[in-house]
Amino acid sequence: MGMTSSQRLQETMQHREPDRVPYSLPANMHPARDMGLTIKEYFSRPEYVVEGQLRLRKKFGNDMLCCYPFAGLEIMAWGGEAVYFDQGPPNAGAPVIKRPEDILALEPPSVEENPALRGVLEATASLKAAVGDDIPIAGVIVSPFSLPIMQMGFEAYLDLIYERPELLERLLRINGEYCVAWAKAQIKAGASAIVYSDPASSPTILPREIVLRHGLPTARSIIARIGGGVMIHLASGRGKDLVDDIAETGAVGMSASAEEDLGQLKAACRGKLTLVGNLNALAMRRWTPQQAEAEVKRAIAQAGPGGGFVLSDNHGEIPFLVEDEVLMAMVEAVERWGRYPLDWVVVDGA
Numbered sequence: 001m002g003m004t005s006s007q008r009l010q011e012t013m014q015h016r017e018p019d020r021v022p023y024s025l026p027a028n029m030h031p032a033r034d035m036g037l038t039i040k041e042y043f044s045r046p047e048y049v050v051e052g053q054l055r056l057r058k059k060f061g062n063d064m065l066c067c068y069p070f071a072g073l074e075i076m077a078w079g080g081e082a083v084y085f086d087q088g089p090p091n092a093g094a095p096v097i098k099r100p101e102d103i104l105a106l107e108p109p110s111v112e113e114n115p116a117l118r119g120v121l122e123a124t125a126s127l128k129a130a131v132g133d134d135i136p137i138a139g140v141i142v143s144p145f146s147l148p149i150m151q152m153g154f155e156a157y158l159d160l161i162y163e164r165p166e167l168l169e170r171l172l173r174i175n176g177e178y179c180v181a182w183a184k185a186q187i188k189a190g191a192s193a194i195v196y197s198d199p200a201s202s203p204t205i206l207p208r209e210i211v212l213r214h215g216l217p218t219a220r221s222i223i224a225r226i227g228g229g230v231m232i233h234l235a236s237g238r239g240k241d242l243v244d245d246i247a248e249t250g251a252v253g254m255s256a257s258a259e260e261d262l263g264q265l266k267a268a269c270r271g272k273l274t275l276v277g278n279l280n281a282l283a284m285r286r287w288t289p290q291q292a293e294a295e296v297k298r299a300i301a302q303a304g305p306g307g308g309f310v311l312s313d314n315h316g317e318i319p320f321l322v323e324d325e326v327l328m329a330m331v332e333a334v335e336r337w338g339r340y341p342l343d344w345v346v347v348d349g350a
Contacts, residue, residue, distance in 0.1 A: 128190025139186030144175030202237025289329035
């Protein structure tokens with residue numbers, strides 16, 4: 001009898017080899033099409049999201065489930081709006097911080113009283129009741145350091161970082177209170193761990209010195225207060241040069257960018273952090289099933305030996321237009337190439 005998904009993930013996070021490489025294909029918008037709903041309709045009711053996650057599990061066998069719908073939800077929590085699209089993820093609407101001085105009067109929203117956040121908590125609790133302890137459920141928060149990009153716009157945030165340190169400090173503190181409460185509420189509802197989405201802490205987005213001064217110290221503080229397992233997700237951003245710094249935040253894992261050499265990144269993370277990635281979510285729209293298998297095989301060869309690896313996409317969200325036959329090819333490739341021991345992998349990882 002094989003391992004449960006929870007056992008499989010726990011084993012790989014201990015940097016040991018489970019029965020096979022665990023994987024998660026976060027095609028979280030795809031169930032809308034199967035259920036005859038628009039993306040906006042699908043995300044409008046917790047029961048739709050729960051059914052969608054169960055459908056994804058049945059179809060693709062994901063080892064991790066997640067009821068978090070889209071990042072723009074965070075702006076809805078602060079009184080803003082989400083902008084919906086027919087074939088893509090909803091985006092954040094207009095900034096809720098119109099000018100830097102607005103930060104002086106800003107207060108964190110109540111997680112329990114916000115309808116958008118309550119919907120996620122209801123879905124998480126319902127999904128937990130449906131799957132029990134065998135399949136982990138991931139909660140998600142956008143980090144206090146990355147959230148201002150949506151709250152005020154990137155250009156205004158850059159000005160704040162470089163020119164208004166006192167307001168930056170206040171905003172990070174307020175966002176931190178909100179993020180800790182939001183993470184704890186998801187764990188209480190049934191989430192097994194928290195994905196800490198922090199693209200601004202990637203050197204792809206901001207200079208390393210800014211990340212080390214503000215981004216990762218913020219992460220360290222928040223992770224300590226959450227009190228559960230946390231994986232830092234840089235949302236496609238590169239992170240190899242920050243591996244030791246990320247490990248010191250208390251995170252148990254990090255995302256793997258498609259722009260980095262996965263083998264080198266795995267070597268840097270070995271024994272420190274579990275890697276999650278790094279299939280190119282944008283490129284897979286054009287993959288054939290044969291290309292999908294080749295990419296899965298490559299990733300497993302580079303990062304699978306010794307455990308400490310969860311196969312997924314590089315961004316945390318597979319585009320709506322990626323065909324099911326490509327996703328099924330990935331699933332079949334994991335079954336074919338991801339069973340431990342990986343005897344077919346040669347020493348150089350080729």
